[in-house]
Amino acid sequence: MTTGPSADVVDEALTRSRRDAGGGTQVALWFALVFSLVNITTAMCQIERGANRIYGNERDRPFHRKYLRGLVMAATAGLPLGLGVVVMVAGGDLAAAAVTVFGVGHGVSTVFAVVRWPLGFVLALVSASVVFRRSPRRRQPGYTWLAFGAAVYLLLWTALTGLLSLYLSLSGSFDTVYGPLSAFMSLLLWAYLTSIALFLGLAFAAQLEAARALAPGPVEADPGV
Numbered sequence: 001m002t003t004g005p006s007a008d009v010v011d012e013a014l015t016r017s018r019r020d021a022g023g024g025t026q027v028a029l030w031f032a033l034v035f036s037l038v039n040i041t042t043a044m045c046q047i048e049r050g051a052n053r054i055y056g057n058e059r060d061r062p063f064h065r066k067y068l069r070g071l072v073m074a075a076t077a078g079l080p081l082g083l084g085v086v087v088m089v090a091g092g093d094l095a096a097a098a099v100t101v102f103g104v105g106h107g108v109s110t111v112f113a114v115v116r117w118p119l120g121f122v123l124a125l126v127s128a129s130v131v132f133r134r135s136p137r138r139r140q141p142g143y144t145w146l147a148f149g150a151a152v153y154l155l156l157w158t159a160l161t162g163l164l165s166l167y168l169s170l171s172g173s174f175d176t177v178y179g180p181l182s183a184f185m186s187l188l189l190w191a192y193l194t195s196i197a198l199f200l201g202l203a204f205a206a207q208l209e210a211a212r213a214l215a216p217g218p219v220e221a222d223p224g225v
Contacts, residue, residue: 037071040078044070044135050199051135054206061137069134077130084123087116125150128198132205141209149205156197164190 045066052060060066128150133140140146168174168186175182 037074040074040082041067041070044073044078044131047131047198048135048137051132051202052137054199054203055136055138057137059137073131073134077127077134080123081127081131084120084125084127087120087123121154124154128153128201132202135202145209146205148208149201149203151201152204153197153201156200157194160193160197161190164193 048066048070049060052058061069125147129143129146132146132149133143164186174186178185
């Protein structure tokens with residue numbers, strides 16, 4: 001998202017990793033995969049906590065059920081959601097890489113460059129709907145209801161990502177203030193805005209359900225009440 005001193009730091013880190021990894025490259029990749037899965041699982045559990053509070057549940061699921069569900073959601077919904085985002089954000093670069101690496105025709109690359117937007121949006125919409133349905137500790141309505149909240153999330157996420165990108169491209173002080181850490185700070189800001197968009201979409205889905213008076217109560221009465 002950002003250029004400047006941070007770009008040199010990232011390039012140097014990648015170059016040093018390729019030079020020093022040697023035979024441990026595969027081990028490093030497996031560690032990165034496991035670490036990413038743990039991070040996504042933890043994020044799914046935090047989404048459950050926020051969703052429960054939005055729907056009025058003061059207690060989450062028991063620890064083992066919560067993290068097991070988070071792991072399943074990370075594999076079945078989190079990864080497709082991330083794939084949809086990557087297709088929308090980096091689809092042009094992926095198409096160019098496919099031409100260079102796999103030798104596909106430019107016609108195929110052009111078609112993918114156009115199709116990547118609806119494809120990425122549908123992937124992210126379906127995955128976000130699954131997250132909205134499976135996260136809270138309650139009986140959720142059908143996917144068609146939750147799709148409205150997921151669409152609100154995606155629209156907000158697209159708008160906030162565009163505004164952040166515009167700010168980073170126009171700001172003359174961001175790289176000056178954060179220096180080599182500007183790329184990591186912009187990533188943290190983007191993750192924060194993404195979480196805001198996600199919970200606002202979930203809150204919209206909850207309010208829509210409540211307005212239609214179709215919301216069932218929690219699966220169990222809150223023990224704290």
